[in-house]
Amino acid sequence: MTGRLAILAGSGALPVALTAACPDALRVVFDGVAHALDPPTHAHRFERLGALFDWLRDQGVDRVVLAGAMARPRFDPAEFDAEMTRIAPQLMQAMQSGDDAVLRFIVALFEAQGFTVLGAAEILPDLTPPEGLLAGPAPHPGADADAMRGAEILARISPLDLGQACVVERGLCLGVETLQGTAFLLDVVARTPAQLRTPAGARGVLVKAPKQGQDLRVDMPAIGPDTAAQLARAGLDGAVIEAGRVMILDRARCIAAFDAAGLFLLARRM
């Protein structure tokens, strides 16, 4: 017989959607991390990870899903339990190697404790749309070339663990996502001096795809309802996401926002 599922929740709408789909799941949040769960089952401290593992087992949990955004936490080493003290050196090292390394390390920790780590998209397959135009007008003819150039850039930088998005306008790259995230990237594009932008006509696109070898269970790229307004401010024409491998959060609101802004949202093989 299968054990219970625990949702380890960060901020945003995704943990809420998982809760709605899995009403019997335990809902774990972390001190100092924003969340939208009302109410969570249990609040926990990162410093006492060993106690969390014990508590999950006591509750009959054998599967966990990590969902939602968590800013890199600050730790108080005085509060570490034995397990956290044991893993802290490796965790600190992983934190200096980028998000990928941290997430891989955390997944391995849970697996070593006997838990199965699920991806949100395994529980909610509708999160990751297949190929097709999801919102807005048909992309302009240049958008396909820009999408391919963006896909090439993302594939090339993939081993560097920089980010999962870039912006391309008529073949020219206006920005590559680094640890500040996609909203910040789009703000950077919005700040680009006008004389460096395409003078008229077709504007650029946001291209978003996972890194190669990325663990999609815990770090699948996503767009959400706020993305449309950020694209509009950046003077872009739309977004191209990799089909089946990028999540659309709060899908109905997201698509309505793209439609309302006249921006296309295209899922595409890359």
Add this chain to the structure above:
Amino acid sequence: MTGRLAILAGSGALPVALTAACPDALRVVFDGVAHALDPPTHAHRFERLGALFDWLRDQGVDRVVLAGAMARPRFDPAEFDAEMTRIAPQLMQAMQSGDDAVLRFIVALFEAQGFTVLGAAEILPDLTPPEGLLAGPAPHPGADADAMRGAEILARISPLDLGQACVVERGLCLGVETLQGTAFLLDVVARTPAQLRTPAGARGVLVKAPKQGQDLRVDMPAIGPDTAAQLARAGLDGAVIEAGRVMILDRARCIAAFDAAGLFLLARRM
């Protein structure tokens, strides 16, 4: 017998330094492009490139050096001469493939017309310092690891023709230069939310190196006197440039600015 040298000048201090070193050279500027030459020998329009080639030959020029920054120019096709009309389709295509392609195309044009294209650093070897600490305090121990990570990032993105600089702080990349240039990149770093920066102690570094296969005669990366203030605003500890392959413009002022700001400037093999 050797012919004359023509300095084809954009903005900034480099054309002025070349003029001082080569007082007999012709000084050509372009309508609509800022320059600091006083006075230039000749002002020209991009639209009449065929006429420029003829004029250079009439003056006995057989060598040219392209120096200084030129923003991507806007053209008035109604003013094109025959040569410009002939090359315009290829030039427009190159402009959609990035700066590298444009510069390669322009160099090839001058060479096809029989001119030798020199690099500013061939005329002024002091522009590109060899290995060593050029200004400021000795780099902190983590700076070397950050410099190597930056060099790895630049080498990896090199074939993409994105940019020649990145910022790394304790192993994490805070930004990759795209067409907006280094000052813009450092402004992006300055805007990074504080909770994503290293909490205390050693700060990050700007790493600058040419792209692999880049034509260093016409697109050698450079830092200048303004770089120090930009680094300070970005909360960084210094800059690491590739030894022998990055220019320091206005060297005395540049080094004084780094020293005054307490920032290191290190030339390093990469």
